[in-house]
Amino acid sequence: MSSAIRNRMQLHQQNIQSVLAEVFNHQPISRIEISRNLALNKSTVSALYRDLKEQGYVEELGEGDASNVGGRKPVLLAINRQYGYTMNFDFGYRHLHVMQNNLSGDVLSYRQINVMGLKIEQILPLINAELKNVSAKDNTSHGLLGISFAIHGTVDQNKVTYSPFLAMDHVDLADYYTQKYQVPVLLENEANVSAVYERDFNEANDQLANMVTISIHRGIGAGLIIDQKLHRGAHGEAGEIGRSVPIDGNWTGTPGKVEDYCSEDAIINQIQYEKNATDMTREDVVRLFNEGDKVTRSTLSGFVKSVAGIIYNAANNFDPDVVFLSCPLLEALPELEPRIARFYAKMAPSILVPIKQTPNSHYATLLGGCSLVTREVLGMEDAKLNFSAKAPIQ
Amino acid sequence: MSSAIRNRMQLHQQNIQSVLAEVFNHQPISRIEISRNLALNKSTVSALYRDLKEQGYVEELGEGDASNVGGRKPVLLAINRQYGYTMNFDFGYRHLHVMQNNLSGDVLSYRQINVMGLKIEQILPLINAELKNVSAKDNTSHGLLGISFAIHGTVDQNKVTYSPFLAMDHVDLADYYTQKYQVPVLLENEANVSAVYERDFNEANDQLANMVTISIHRGIGAGLIIDQKLHRGAHGEAGEIGRSVPIDGNWTGTPGKVEDYCSEDAIINQIQYEKNATDMTREDVVRLFNEGDKVTRSTLSGFVKSVAGIIYNAANNFDPDVVFLSCPLLEALPELEPRIARFYAKMAPSILVPIKQTPNSHYATLLGGCSLVTREVLGMEDAKLNFSAKAPIQ
DNA sequence: TGTGAGTTGGTTGTTTGAACAAACTAATCT
DNA sequence: AGATTAGTTTGTTCAAACAACCAACTCACA
Structure with missing residues (x-):
């Protein structure tokens, strides 16, 4: 509560920030529109904008179109793209x-x-x-x-x-x-x-408060947006889902981690091992898959199931509005995605969290x-x- | 951003709430102390308190002790316990x-x-x-x-x-x-x-922003405090960790859930099954354990390992400041707790999240x-x- | 033990300043 | 010309800050 605003000066500062956010989010935008969006008096917005302009963050782009029933043209405001x-x-x-x-x-x-x-x-x-x-x-x-x-x-x-x-x-x-x-x-x-990125650059997610981005590259990790904020955890380790171990009632010694079975590295290594090859790359796997190679197809079938399980577990843990997959291998093999969705749907009893891909990770x-x-x-x-x-x- | 404070009226309301929160959290407390804590002028606090008193939420408890260097005695304020x-x-x-x-x-x-x-x-x-x-x-x-x-x-x-x-x-x-x-x-x-409860009633957790409470009763669920707020998820299903499935690269069909292996019910059922008994209760399990019964001891050994794994997974997922265990079975068998902690410590590579029990769940x-x-x-x-x-x- | 200086808690009356409101100018439409 | 909209200017409002005060205490010293 010590960060809450208490006096007029802090209120003023926050309102300046609000105006800046409006310019940022709806540029190009006129003062009168900001005034309506923020429920602030138009003269107040004008004063706040003057302060912002002195800082150099914003600029006028010129006049916009007048309303079709007459009236003065608005002046369009935007973030100063020449600032830095x-x-x-x-x-x-x-x-x-x-x-x-x-x-x-x-x-x-x-x-x-x-x-x-x-x-x-x-x-x-x-x-x-x-x-x-x-x-x-x-x-x-x-x-x-x-x-x-x-x-x-x-x-x-x-x-x-x-x-x-x-x-x-x-x-x-x-x-x-x-x-x-x-x-x-x-x-x-x-x-x-x-x-x-999904929160701030993808307009489709504007109203979503909770998002999980599962990133499958050389390792596996999740990025968590909770209540519109990035949740880093107490030590920046939240979402390290690749380290999860199976709980199945009968393990002995050190159990294997998720990452050991279904990171991109793990998949490539497994195919490499079964094919007695070396130095394979993602492109090799994609090629083999498209050529219909049996070992690759069956390994990636396991991958599909595992990814579905990972999504299911993430959905149970975080209950997000949507799950994003950021995985170059899946990007290269788009036909796997519906199969993942099908497996996931089979596991989830009632609530189905939408799964989407983050293109160009x-x-x-x-x-x-x-x-x-x-x-x-x-x-x-x-x-x-x-x-x-x-x-x-x- | 539409919930942000923008005008003096909203500011006033929020400051009234702040004073009420101060009275709540530090009762009995004087006006001057609130003024110092909130960095509000003492006359402002007096005015805000007057409003609160009209609502009936607060009351004066009488005078406190004066400072030891002289000065007027403070009037101690508190939440009105006779309000309702x-x-x-x-x-x-x-x-x-x-x-x-x-x-x-x-x-x-x-x-x-x-x-x-x-x-x-x-x-x-x-x-x-x-x-x-x-x-x-x-x-x-x-x-x-x-x-x-x-x-x-x-x-x-x-x-x-x-x-x-x-x-x-x-x-x-x-x-x-x-x-x-x-x-x-x-x-x-x-x-x-x-x-x-852990966030609001346990003073020891005052500075902790992220907490996970793992509740093991008839099922298994986790309560998540993230950034001092209860995270319910998009559909109130966040923390349903009992439904998690193992990801081990080779499952077929519908995999078993965590809950199937290490809820209190699962443990009792397993012991019941192996001992060919019926209608066992937690008390029976506790008695058998204390009597040194082999089946019970070995089943609970598995339970200990599973709980350690669950804690480890929760720590990887959420990276909290602390994990609480709320489990009547563990409350009744306190000697299991250090064993859980040992197993967990073996799994976690670097960061060890403290594990605590919630007594009297x-x-x-x-x-x-x-x-x-x-x-x-x-x-x-x-x-x-x-x-x-x-x-x-x- | 009594008095006064110093200190602290709280109230009262005044000032301040950011948001507001109204009246204004400017610029468009029909 | 009259209606409408964008933005500015000027004066008002009101909650917080401030200053001066009162109340009530401690302590030192006579």
Whole structure:
């Protein structure tokens, strides 16, 4: 309760934020419309907007259309796309994904950089070069505003606490880049930013309070949106569903984890093993499947059942409005999705949570990071921001 | 964002609520202390308190001690214990538990009524008699303020959606008692109210934002406190962990659920089966265990391992600050708890979530219901209320 | 033991400032 | 011209902040 607003000054600050959120979510929008949406007097909105404009976050786009029964044309307001930009990174297994976004979340540039087999010490110079390169071309008023990193592992207190595929616990990314650029730097788990993406960039989810994004890459993790907020847990480990063990009444010793049976890695390894092959990739699996290879087909049948079970368990644990799957393998084999849905439907007794795919999972990851760091830049961590509303390019 | 405070009237209302919450949480408390806690001017607090007093929720208890360096004695304020009372029920398997509480959550009376084998139609008259009886003895100013029911099943929209042990989907308790008494009537899942109990009645949990209460009775369910709020899920089914299925890569047909292996019922049935007995109760199991019966000991060893696994999975899913166990069987056999903790510690790689027992689970259930309905009476659903702060009985 | 300085709790009357309301200007339509 | 809508200006409102006060206590010192 100590964060609740109590006096007029705090009320004023919050109302400024509300106006900014309205501009963000409904741009281009007129003052009078904001006034109606927020139930604030139009003169109040005008005053609040003046303050915002002094900060530089917003700008006038020109006049809109007048109502068809006469009346003055409204002046359309929008987020200032020339204010600055954020840089958002995703440490993939094979590629470092890099995205540059403006304050409104529009994609300014996107690049993949091959980092296969590189150590973090070798990747850092590539990141620095990227930042330098973008900075040189920049002509915004405030330049770099913030940086986000999506981590395939767990993050606590803005530090990597577990990173199975890329050793990086000896490098403090947040500290390093905050020192270097004096801007907010944010690390977040990859499943978590995917979940944030669905909340903030997908207009279809506007009214949904609870969402689970199940990310199946080299490991398995879930990003949890609960009551419109990202639930990180006490130590940033909420949604680590890949570590779950079976409870079947008769286990001895250390039981196997979900991840051991149905991560993308586990599936590829199993097929590899049964086919006596080495160095197989996802593309090999997709090819084998499409060629009708029996071993691959049967392994992926098991995968389908397991994923259905994982969805069922997640639905029982969190009871979300919707479950998203973020899985490149499933993206490449879209025919598996209805089979997963069928298996899931068989298990669930009454309530069926809709299952949807998050297309282009790397893009989603980067945009989720963009949302988080943009919020930090604007000081709007808890506001409802809809990044899918795009003002027309001028 | 439409629920955010925007104008002075709403601000005023919220500040009144804040003062009420301060009185509730720190009673007996003086105006000046509230002023300091809320960072509101003392004259403002005085004015807000005057409003509250008109409503009747608060009262003056008399003067407190002056500071030891001199100064006027403070006037101590507290929740008006004579304002009214709430009635809180828990449908146990063998007993209907009934508790009467005042506005501050103090227990005014508690009774168990044998309902073994009765149908809901036969239980309703018993509830009505109880309400009438309490009402006759009452001398508060506003009498009955609200009613809560703890349900061993799922609840959505204040209606029972699933109730395995007591058929009650044909009775609308909320509708019936709201009509009859014109007060708020609240139904809630038993694990959920247990979780609310830990949040609101256990001072030790004051700073903890995330808690999981695992309730192992005839079934298994979890109550989730996430970010200090009860997470019910989209359909009131969050935390139904008893329905989880094992993901082990090779299941066929319908897999068994957690509940089938390690609910109290499952354990009793298994021992019963292996000993060729009938109609065993928890007390029989406890006796057999204490007598050193081999079958019972070995079955409970399996139970211990399963519970450890359930805790581990819950910790991975929700990453809470603490896990509570609410289980009469474990309460009766306290020596099992350290064994559960040991097994859990073996599974968890790094972060160990503390495990605690909720003693006297029926009491906890009733008090959790009391908290929820009291909040509704006061219109303070989302405030942080600490029911463990008790003013001295006058 | 009595008095006065210092301290704290609480009230009263005044000021402040952000939201509001009304009257205004501006710009469109029919 | 009259109706309608967008936005500004000017003055009002009212809840919180403030300042000055009263009430009631402690303690030191005579």
